[in-house]
Every structure is written in structure tokens, then in C-alpha cells.
Amino acid sequence: MTAVPVVIVGAGPTGLTAATLLAQYGVECLILERWDSIYPQPRAVALDDEVHRILARLGLGGEFAAISRPHLGLRLLDRDMRVLAEFRRDVASGRHGYPQGSMFDQPELEAILRGNLARYDSATLRGNAEVTALIQDGGGVRVEFTDTATGAPGSVHAAYVLGCDGANSLTRSSIGASMRDLGFTQRWLVIDVATEADLDQWEGVHQLSDPARAGTYMRIGETRYRWEFQLRPGETADDYRDPARLHPLISPWTGTLPVAELAIIRTAEYTFRAQLADRWRDRRVFLLGDAAHLTPPFIGQGMCAGLRDAMNLAWKLAGVLDGTLAETVLDTYEIERGHHAHAMIKLARFIGTAMTAGGELGNLIRRAVAPRLHLVPGLKKLATDSQTPPLRRSELVTRPRLRRNLAGRLCPNAIIDSDLRFDDVAAGRFAIVTSVEPSAAQRAELTRQGAVVVSAAPGSELHRWLRRGHAQAAIVRPDGTVLAAARQLASLIEPSRCSG
Structure with missing residues (x-):
């Protein structure tokens, strides 16, 4: 049976980041990904300067800057599209040398991550490989997988396994971990649009605080735009596949632009959740990214948390493998990252609730309070500062x-x-x-x-x-x-x- 120091399950941004960091330390790793290529639809669209710094550590600071757009911050809008409050960010350079917030298209990010990983001979990415079982023994983990193109079974023995396999993680179930609900579940419609037309909107995140239908708008690329709208009971994404039905939702931003000039890339339903795995490790198997935590998207920290997981664990694992660090340092991974991820989830849950909950009463409170938020000492810094706990x-x-x-x-x-x-x-x-x-x-x-x-x-x-x-x-x-x-x-x- 083939043996490798580290097997990474999943080749999304978290898995690719972990593999690259390990490769930079000379650690051989194998990434097993069930799909044969990059998932074509955008999911994550935002990251902060702390995570831009991680991309720079991978050697991608300039390449990411070329495919991303700094965003100006956050605007709170009422149902009539009037600005209730505005919190601007530093788009030039924060404390880490990068814009405090950036928008991007996830498939483009994954493309440059894969291209960069190919520079390292110690990292191997195998697509069409669906992991079916993880079996731990005294010396490591046997990873069983199936070639989804041929149906042929395969296996590899790893000293350590990193489960970067998303919300429906097989790695998580294999170690007997489960997701703990943190009390936030909302159904939202996500709309991705491409158009050569300039919508001429303020280039930050627009948060629509409408009790009838909360929404979010943001420009994520030169020709790409995203909207998110909270679904009402009984509604599904199928109700909005017809452009004529969809257009009234986005028209406050598109104005008189004809529907024909808008290419609908995707309309999909997502359930925004706040969840945290009850444990992130079993001996030689670790959970990272969405396998370990799910964050509501209101502060743009979902993917960021996964890249922080990779950054936290990779150097420790490399040190253990080369003998310079004691294996006990691996105990610090969940201690450090679990608390941090929980804090960011709670913040996202709070922001989401504050922006969307309360019905008409909540709307009245927001209209009265939001225009005066800038008067609260320290609140503007809290709302715009990208520094995390x-x-x-x-x-x-x-x-x-x-x-x-x-x-x-x-x-x-x-x-x-x-x-x-x-x-x-x-x-x-x-x-x-x-x-x-x-x-x-x-x-x-x-x-x-x-x-x-x-x-x-x-x-x-x-x-x-x-x-x-x-x-x-x-x-x-x-x-x-x-x-x-x-x-x-x-x-x-x-x-x-x-x-x-």
C-alpha cells in the first residue's frame, strides 16, 4: 500500500491552502478530490486582509489582487433604498499591507491556488477520487477511496489526515463528531449575474434591512454581481428561475437596464447556518473548514475561517513530522481555532439577526438607530476594523x-x-x-x-x-x-x- 505523510480530503480553498503550506515546509501530501475539476459556481465571494496575507504567504498576493476588487465597506439601506448608515473600510492598505476587504470569484481563486500548488513536487492532487472510509491504526490512517470515473477502488496509508471535505464531511462522521447548532437558520436565495453594463452602484456591500425581504448586494468582479435575498415561507429558488420573476428583486440596483443585458449565472437556495463541530480531532485525523464550522455569511468569514484553520495547523504538523516539535502541540489546534471560530460565528449571527429580524418593529428600530450609530464611541472602528479576536x-x-x-x-x-x-x-x-x-x-x-x-x-x-x-x-x-x-x-x- 502506498504511504504518504499527509492525506488531505477535499481540494477546495482550505485543502489547497493546507497542501501548499505543507509543501512549503517540504512535507509530502496527497489531496483526494471527488470532482475532476474546479467546481464552476461561485460560493465564497469575500475575504479580509488577514486572509489576503495568508494568500501572500502562499505566493499569491499579487495574483489574488489581480482577480479581486477592494470593497469600500458596508451600507445599511431601508426598504426604500435610503442609506441608514455607512461604514467605510481602508481600500488601500490595512495593517497587513492589503485592502481590509476584497471581493472575488471563487472559481478564479481556486484556479490560481491549483496553479500555484503545481509548482511543488511534494504535493499531488488527484481528482475523481471519492474517499469512502478512514480507518485508524497505531501508526496512522488507512484512507480508502473510489475512482469515480472507473469505479476502481484504491487506498493509501497516511501518518495524518486533514478533512477539508465541506459541510457534509465524511471525515467528520468517520471520527464520530457532529455539528452543534448555535441557533441560527435562515433560507436565502443567492443570485449571481454577469453583465458588461456598469450598474453604477457604491462599491461596498449593500445590506437591505427590509422586514418583508432582507437582502444583500455586492459587486464581486469586473462583470460579476451577487444578490442574496431571504426567502419567505413556502418559496424556493425555482420560483425565481424566470428572469421576469427575478428582475423585480434586483431592479433597485439595475434600474432601467433591460433583462436581456443580464446573464443569470445562477439562482440557488442556500440555508445559512451557525454550527460548530463538537470535536475537531480524533488522534491523527483533523477537521478543517466547513467540516468543522459553518458561519452565516453576513461578515464574509466562512471561507476565511477555513484558511485560518490551515494556517494554524500546517506549521505545527510540519514541525511534528520533522521532529522539531512535540506531538502535543497538535492539541493546540482545536483549542485555538475552535474558540476563534466560535467568536466569529457569534458575531455573524448577531449581525445577521440585527439586520434581518424583528419584523416591522425591528425595521422601525433600525430606522431610528442606524443613522446615529456613528455617534457611538468606537462603533465605527468595530464595524470597519478587520482585526479578529x-x-x-x-x-x-x-x-x-x-x-x-x-x-x-x-x-x-x-x-x-x-x-x-x-x-x-x-x-x-x-x-x-x-x-x-x-x-x-x-x-x-x-x-x-x-x-x-x-x-x-x-x-x-x-x-x-x-x-x-x-x-x-x-x-x-x-x-x-x-x-x-x-x-x-x-x-x-x-x-x-x-x-x-
Whole structure:
């Protein structure tokens, strides 16, 4: 039987990201995907600058920028299309060097992910391979699959398996995990349209807060647009396949543009859910992406969460496989990502409820409150800032129990020198960011541990970041997360501290 260190089930954005990150560390992996090519319909359409940063780590920062559009933020509209509130984002460059929000077409993203993965000899993508069983033994996992083109059975033995196989995950059921409902279920109509005409709309996300039918509009490409409308009881997507029936829904944005100039790419029904797997791991099998969590789309974090899963786990798994990290570090994956994903799901659920619930009373409240939201201290920053919550305490996040510091947060991908940013210098290794010059002995110890020293020069972005965190130095993990921060550099430089 063929053996490979890692098998990845599913070649969506999460699986492709995990495979590429592992390949960058020299880890051989096999991706098994039941379809023979990219799924042609767009699903995810938005990501933030933290995830754009992950794509840049894969070597796709520029390619993604070429296929995406920065979006301006969020507008809240009433049923008469009047603007109730507007929250603008920085479309130039956030703390990580990329627009705080970007829109894209998922098939295009998957195409560049696949093209990039092909650069690595250590990663193999096999299509038409439907995984049918995962059987764990003392030394790993036997993965059984069927060639969907020929019907021929196959199997491979893996040291570890990453289940990136979506909401109906076989990997999840194979480890006896189940989805825990977090109390949000809504049926929505999703409409994707292509047109050469410019709709001449504000290029952010439009949220229609209409008690009769909540809706969302966004431009996702040069010629691509998306609408989402909440379905009423008894309605289905089939009711809107006829363009004449569909047009009244989207006409507030298309105006007098003839239906003939709109190419309907898709009308589909989606059930927006808030769910979290009750466990993400069984020994050598891990869940990532939609297999582990489902997030309502109101803050554009569904796909983002999967790429964060991959970024969190890949470097730890690579370290365990090459012997530089103890296997216990894999316990931190669910501790860190489970809490973070839960926090983002709760935020999406809250935003969705606030925008769509309450009927006429809710509508009256929104009309009264929304225009005054900008007066609430800190709310505009909360609504536009792409920064997500810090990771929970773990073996790899050493944060004081009685106070918060930089530990668990992402280090900014700040400019270090000329065109170099933090990630260019750290290059997927542990780094010490310090506002003081290490002594010769300290540098020798850091070099022995394999850590990169990044100087936070006075007045620099990193220097200001350390000062805001009341720290002189911070240890930054290969995924950009702060492991620990301290008021004195010396207290961070301990044997094995930067090597796991």
C-alpha cells in the first residue's frame, strides 16, 4: 500500500491552502478530490486582509489582487433604498499591507491556488477520487477511496489526515463528531449575474434591512454581481428561475437596464447556518473548514475561517513530522481555532439577526438607530476594523491569566526595510520582534534556536505596536501569531522557547 505523510480530503480553498503550506515546509501530501475539476459556481465571494496575507504567504498576493476588487465597506439601506448608515473600510492598505476587504470569484481563486500548488513536487492532487472510509491504526490512517470515473477502488496509508471535505464531511462522521447548532437558520436565495453594463452602484456591500425581504448586494468582479435575498415561507429558488420573476428583486440596483443585458449565472437556495463541530480531532485525523464550522455569511468569514484553520495547523504538523516539535502541540489546534471560530460565528449571527429580524418593529428600530450609530464611541472602528479576536491561551499562546497582552494576536505584516514586510523577513519561522538591540549572547541563543531577529526601530509601525501592547519584545510564531510578549527582552530568551 502506498504511504504518504499527509492525506488531505477535499481540494477546495482550505485543502489547497493546507497542501501548499505543507509543501512549503517540504512535507509530502496527497489531496483526494471527488470532482475532476474546479467546481464552476461561485460560493465564497469575500475575504479580509488577514486572509489576503495568508494568500501572500502562499505566493499569491499579487495574483489574488489581480482577480479581486477592494470593497469600500458596508451600507445599511431601508426598504426604500435610503442609506441608514455607512461604514467605510481602508481600500488601500490595512495593517497587513492589503485592502481590509476584497471581493472575488471563487472559481478564479481556486484556479490560481491549483496553479500555484503545481509548482511543488511534494504535493499531488488527484481528482475523481471519492474517499469512502478512514480507518485508524497505531501508526496512522488507512484512507480508502473510489475512482469515480472507473469505479476502481484504491487506498493509501497516511501518518495524518486533514478533512477539508465541506459541510457534509465524511471525515467528520468517520471520527464520530457532529455539528452543534448555535441557533441560527435562515433560507436565502443567492443570485449571481454577469453583465458588461456598469450598474453604477457604491462599491461596498449593500445590506437591505427590509422586514418583508432582507437582502444583500455586492459587486464581486469586473462583470460579476451577487444578490442574496431571504426567502419567505413556502418559496424556493425555482420560483425565481424566470428572469421576469427575478428582475423585480434586483431592479433597485439595475434600474432601467433591460433583462436581456443580464446573464443569470445562477439562482440557488442556500440555508445559512451557525454550527460548530463538537470535536475537531480524533488522534491523527483533523477537521478543517466547513467540516468543522459553518458561519452565516453576513461578515464574509466562512471561507476565511477555513484558511485560518490551515494556517494554524500546517506549521505545527510540519514541525511534528520533522521532529522539531512535540506531538502535543497538535492539541493546540482545536483549542485555538475552535474558540476563534466560535467568536466569529457569534458575531455573524448577531449581525445577521440585527439586520434581518424583528419584523416591522425591528425595521422601525433600525430606522431610528442606524443613522446615529456613528455617534457611538468606537462603533465605527468595530464595524470597519478587520482585526479578529486573539487566540485562546494554549501551549503556544502564553498569555497572563489576569491581563491581556499581545499574545494570541497577529503581528502586523509591517514594512521592515524598503519593500520588505515582516512575513518576507520571518519567512515562516519563529521570530523575535524587539525594540532593543539584543546582546551578543542573546543573539547567539536566538540563532541556536533558529529564530529570526526583527528590529522594531523607533517610530516604526512595529515599534508602535509593541508600545501599544506594553511590550519590549514578542515571540512571533511561523503563522504570524504572537506566542508571548514581555516588558523585557531577556525574559523571552529561554532555551527551547522559540523552538516549541
